[in-house]
Amino acid sequence: MSNELVLTEAETRAAQLREKDRLRKRAERAEARKRQAIDRESPDSTEVLDKKEALEILRARGITTPSVPENCYRFGAALAQSLGIPANKFFWEHGPSATLSKQAAEIADGDQVPVGELLDRKTLFALYEYSGAQTKDLVSFTEWLQQRHNVKTNCFYLGKTIFENDFSDVHREWQSFFPAFNPDTLPAKYNLRQALKWLSEASTTKNYLLLASRQIFKSAFSHLWALSLIVTLPDVQLLLVSEGSSLSGSFIEVIRKYFECIPGQLETRFNRLFCEFTIKPGEGSVLSLEPPVGHLNLPQKIQSASMKSGSTGQRAMVLVMDDCCTDVTCKNETEYKDAIAKMDSILKLRTVGGYCLVLGTPWNAEDMYAEIIKRNEADPSRPWAIRIDPAYQIKPEHANIPLKSLTEEMVTLRFPERLTFEYLQSEARANEEFFKSQNLCYFPKTEAQELKCVFTEELIDKHCCPRERFNLTPATATYMAVDLPLKESKYSDLLACPTAKMLVQDGKNIAFVTDFVLERCAPLLQAQTVVRAIERNRPSKVYFEEVGQWDLWWKAFQDELTIAVTQRGLIIPEFIVRSPSLAGSWVVSKPKRIKNLEILLTSDCLWFCNGVYLNELKDEFSRWDGGVTRSNSHRKDCGLDALGMLIHQFYPRQNPEPPKTEEQKAEEETKNKKEMEDARRKGLYNNMWNNSIYTLPAAPPQEEKSEWEYVPGYEILPPNMRPKRKR
Numbered sequence: 001m002s003n004e005l006v007l008t009e010a011e012t013r014a015a016q017l018r019e020k021d022r023l024r025k026r027a028e029r030a031e032a033r034k035r036q037a038i039d040r041e042s043p044d045s046t047e048v049l050d051k052k053e054a055l056e057i058l059r060a061r062g063i064t065t066p067s068v069p070e071n072c073y074r075f076g077a078a079l080a081q082s083l084g085i086p087a088n089k090f091f092w093e094h095g096p097s098a099t100l101s102k103q104a105a106e107i108a109d110g111d112q113v114p115v116g117e118l119l120d121r122k123t124l125f126a127l128y129e130y131s132g133a134q135t136k137d138l139v140s141f142t143e144w145l146q147q148r149h150n151v152k153t154n155c156f157y158l159g160k161t162i163f164e165n166d167f168s169d170v171h172r173e174w175q176s177f178f179p180a181f182n183p184d185t186l187p188a189k190y191n192l193r194q195a196l197k198w199l200s201e202a203s204t205t206k207n208y209l210l211l212a213s214r215q216i217f218k219s220a221f222s223h224l225w226a227l228s229l230i231v232t233l234p235d236v237q238l239l240l241v242s243e244g245s246s247l248s249g250s251f252i253e254v255i256r257k258y259f260e261c262i263p264g265q266l267e268t269r270f271n272r273l274f275c276e277f278t279i280k281p282g283e284g285s286v287l288s289l290e291p292p293v294g295h296l297n298l299p300q301k302i303q304s305a306s307m308k309s310g311s312t313g314q315r316a317m318v319l320v321m322d323d324c325c326t327d328v329t330c331k332n333e334t335e336y337k338d339a340i341a342k343m344d345s346i347l348k349l350r351t352v353g354g355y356c357l358v359l360g361t362p363w364n365a366e367d368m369y370a371e372i373i374k375r376n377e378a379d380p381s382r383p384w385a386i387r388i389d390p391a392y393q394i395k396p397e398h399a400n401i402p403l404k405s406l407t408e409e410m411v412t413l414r415f416p417e418r419l420t421f422e423y424l425q426s427e428a429r430a431n432e433e434f435f436k437s438q439n440l441c442y443f444p445k446t447e448a449q450e451l452k453c454v455f456t457e458e459l460i461d462k463h464c465c466p467r468e469r470f471n472l473t474p475a476t477a478t479y480m481a482v483d484l485p486l487k488e489s490k491y492s493d494l495l496a497c498p499t500a501k502m503l504v505q506d507g508k509n510i511a512f513v514t515d516f517v518l519e520r521c522a523p524l525l526q527a528q529t530v531v532r533a534i535e536r537n538r539p540s541k542v543y544f545e546e547v548g549q550w551d552l553w554w555k556a557f558q559d560e561l562t563i564a565v566t567q568r569g570l571i572i573p574e575f576i577v578r579s580p581s582l583a584g585s586w587v588v589s590k591p592k593r594i595k596n597l598e599i600l601l602t603s604d605c606l607w608f609c610n611g612v613y614l615n616e617l618k619d620e621f622s623r624w625d626g627g628v629t630r631s632n633s634h635r636k637d638c639g640l641d642a643l644g645m646l647i648h649q650f651y652p653r654q655n656p657e658p659p660k661t662e663e664q665k666a667e668e669e670t671k672n673k674k675e676m677e678d679a680r681r682k683g684l685y686n687n688m689w690n691n692s693i694y695t696l697p698a699a700p701p702q703e704e705k706s707e708w709e710y711v712p713g714y715e716i717l718p719p720n721m722r723p724k725r726k727r
Helices: 009-041 051-060 068-083 089-094 096-101 121-131 141-153 155-162 169-177 192-200 218-232 245-259 269-273 333-347 368-378 421-430 432-438 457-462 523-537 550-568 586-602 613-623 638-650 662-689
Strands: 207-212 238-242 302-306 316-322 350-360 384-389 392-394 411-413 475-482 495-505 508-519 541-545 574-578 606-609 708-710 724-726
Touching: 051 068, 051 089, 068 089, 068 096, 068 121, 089 096, 096 121, 121 141, 121 269, 141 155, 141 218, 141 269, 155 169, 155 218, 155 269, 169 207, 169 218, 169 384, 192 316, 192 350, 207 368, 218 238, 218 245, 218 316, 218 350, 238 245, 245 302, 316 333, 333 368, 350 368, 368 384, 421 432, 457 586, 457 613, 475 523, 475 638, 495 523, 495 638, 508 523, 508 613, 508 638, 523 550, 541 638, 586 606, 586 638, 613 638
Parallel strands: 207 350, 207 384, 238 302, 238 316, 316 350, 475 541, 508 606, 541 574
Antiparallel strands: 392 411, 475 495, 495 508, 708 724
16 A cells, blocks of 8 residues: 555545635635725724724825824814714725715815915815814804914904903004014925914014903903914914912913813814814823924923013013013012013014014003013114003093092093993092003002112212302301211211201202311211311301210210310300200102202202212212111111201291392382371370370399309300209
8 A cells, every 4th residue: 555645535524624614704804894894984983993903094095293183082082972973994995974865975176275274175184173163153164264274364353253252442542553474375285484474464663562450350351362373373482470489380381271171071163273283181291282283393382470570581472461560570679670671572582583472451650561661662663663552531511520530421441341331430549549550541650669769970069169158158057967877897887967058049048058068977966066166167057867885976076065165265165955846757758858959959059068078978879778778787868868868957948038039029008108207106096096105015033043044154065064053
């Protein structure tokens, strides 16, 4: 028998049967797959595709823009569930409309990019269908495209129509005030150079300042303006700036909320219009926003910053600075200057041709907003567009009526839908000054700012003259004031002792400073220095204010005065000793005194005799900042304060009467003679008819002599300084 395997007839038949069965099963499986494929292609298929397969189908349709397939799937799955249809293969290949009508249709000109859009028609149509705009908002594809175009060109439309905000005519005016961008001129596949050029050509004005009343929706409007720009130019670099980190964080949070969406649960009409921009809640950093449809891959797209944080390295095409000044950052002049310096540094972050929008409410006459207005007025090119919108405007014919007495007919309300006249008047009655600032957009001044002086070197030099200038003008009196240092130290205040003559020239009072002591000396020498100044100038009155260790100083001063009287025959003037003459704190009282000096200088009523003291005094004048900065080691104001004390105490409050003419003197003499004659006749009449007998007046009562008497030889001293002895 051969070694080869010999199959029996039965085995051969069995092998043939097995092969036939295998072929039959393969044919059945192929037929089943064919029937299944036909069923999957049917709109009635109940098979729901998973996310991976659905995204593959969407990309196969040519929907390849980043984030668009993902968002189409998110919105489409939620839409299919709400419509009660399965998200089958037909649903993802042809869309919800074809699934409902059970008839496939192709979008015409699918590869064409509509005017004002960055995506082609087939991608936009997919977004339109899967977002549910057709079934939920009941708009056609053409109407949907028009609404997208309106949002990009008009943020007022975005707020009023899409979000249904309570906007008014004032917000429509803001739409015309701020720069508007034309999406029709932006290339769909723009590069960075084209984007910057398109942005720059939108407006020739690059800086905008809007000052508006509280609760007038200026922040909400700025959010929508930024939102409109983002959907127009997804690669825009936008920096949102507020006063503090909490405000800036809430600023970017509001912008993120517009884009965060859970389809079917947390979605808005805006999300259905621009579903390619939507993101999942909490996705990415909470302090920034990266629009998912941008294609330039620029860093730092939409970010927030505060006036207190560093801004090094950040760049922005557009700056939006909202409420960068508050009551926290407007307490004193130092904070005003810091805010202005920070604003200048933030403006340096803007790219060439970029924009800056500043929105706020006035807080102070020297805050950041007031500085912008001052700079704009000083620049002939007017680089800032400025708009001020108070809660209401008083009609010109009622401008002089007090705020609390106004009626609704006397004003024009800017936002009557929200800020009613009754509400505004209740705010005015509660705090009128705060109402003027926060609702009527006035720039309030603090008391120290109202008293702030501006002393220029030219003004001081103009009022310096030789002593001979007023030689022919008789002095009515000579006065002196003494400002003592509070303590003794290396950097203590100077002893200031000005002397001034009060003159009358050309019908007005003039204070002529003839001598000025400004020096630092030991306490034991201060009394001696003051006594020598009294000897040198012979004032009729000397004014002191009690400061420091007053009792010890006054005793030393009396000792020096006694020596000057007994040895040099000094005539003692009248001494006036008081507590600080003006009530209130140091910051208030000193500026009030020094403000009087500015008034007298500008009216040519204060003059200075040439002398070495002028250099130190000019330095104090030039450094005076209204009392904000106290006297320190390198900034002194002792001379100004002492001169202010002298003027406040002794300068006449009223101008002298003009000299009488000869006719006036003769008329007055005639009148006096007539009055004397009438009085004489009346006296004679009374003696004759009223039996009045003239009697001598009673002698004054004799004072009882004290057992003490003054020691002879000290009569020149004041009574309180003369020595006494028993009789």
